[in-house]
Amino acid sequence: MNSFKLFVLLSALLLLNGCVLTKVVSVPMRLGAAVISIIPVVGNTAHDSIDEAAEIVDDVPL
Numbered sequence: 697m698n699s700f701k702l703f704v705l706l707s708a709l710l711l712l713n714g715c716v717l718t719k720v721v722s723v724p725m726r727l728g729a730a731v732i733s734i735i736p737v738v739g740n741t742a743h744d745s746i747d748e749a750a751e752i753v754d755d756v757p758l
Contacts, residue, residue, distance in 0.1 A: 722750040 729746035733739045 718754050718756055722753045725750040725753070 725746055729743040729750070732746065733743035735742070
């Protein structure tokens with residue numbers, strides 16, 4: 697059982713490196729922006745703003 701805990705801990709550390717962690721934050725932002733872009737007139741502006749914020753999150757050096 698102890699080796700299983702070690703395996704889970706190492707797996708979590710590998711998954712939570714900078715790239716995966718920023719994707720966990722930016723992917724829901726991008727999905728929300730895609731849904732918002734359906735709204736006439738203001739949808740595209742909101743989509744562009746959220747997409748720009750997601751790009752900044754992707755560029756965060758972790």
